[in-house]
Amino acid sequence: MSGLGNQLRLLLPPVSYDGSAPNLSAAIEAEANALNLSDAQADEVYGAIFPDSGQALSDWERVLALPDPCLIGVSQSVGQRVQAVISKMQGRGGQSKPFFIALAKSLGYDITITTFRPPRxxxxxxxxxxxxxxxxxxxxxxxPAVTVSYARAGIAGAGDPLAAWGNKSLECRLSQMKPAESILLFGYGDN
Structure with a gap:
């Protein structure tokens, strides 16, 4: 007998029905199982609403056209894929330094930006x-010269590395989002 089944039995009128009768008990357990399944499915749907949960990741990637064309064929962990989804959702537009710094931060990179101006x-x-x-x-x-992306419990998938190095996703996303008339350079080292 399940906990929910016992709760359903308590809802029966005490004199009219015997909750321990075999047929009625089987019907109550079937209803309890259906309610438990419905509750579990509702939790999955609720979790899929938020991309940082890692649930329904392939659906998020399909809707957002991920991986980016410059990352096709590049191996990414589940955590990096989740970061790409979040970054793409947050990166709907902007051309300011704070926008690009926040975009890089959503990918897991801490950056600064240097602009160059002609002498006046x-x-x-x-x-x-x-x-x-x-x-x-x-x-x-x-x-930084080396940016390490660590696996996180609950997000990492089977076969994902415990840590990944590389800046390809940073270069790819910022190159896509930069203003068309600008020239983007990347400098790695002391930040």
């Missing part, structure tokens, strides 16, 4: 770098 009379000082031509449209993402 009255603003430039002796010793300032002279950036001309296309440097006005160039910006550099400064990231």
């Amino acid at each position: 009379a009255g603003l430039a000082r002796a010793g300032d770098p002279l950036y001309g031509g296309d440097w006005a449209f160039t910006w550099r993402v400064n990231a």
Whole structure:
């Protein structure tokens, strides 16, 4: 007898029905099992609503057209795939430094951004770098030399590595999201 079955038995009128009768008990247990199954399915649906749960990951990837074309053939852990889904959902647009820093953070990278401006009379000082031509449209993402993505309990899948290194997903996503007229450089090392 299940816990929910016992609760259903308590709802029977005490004099009219015997909850321990074989046929009635079987019917109550069947109803309890159906309610338990329905509750479990509702939990799965609720979990699938949030992409960071890792549930229904293949559906999220299908809807968001993931993996990105520049990452096809690159092995990614379940955690990295979840980060890609979250990043793509948060990255609906923007061209500011804070937008790109937050986008990188959603992928698991801590970055800074350096912009280059051409010298202007009255603003430039002796010793300032002279950036001309296309440097006005160039910006550099400064990231640590090594970014490690660790597996997380509850998200990692069977066969996933415990840690993964690499910056391919950072370069791919930021290159896709950068303004079309800009030139994006990546600098790795001291951030």
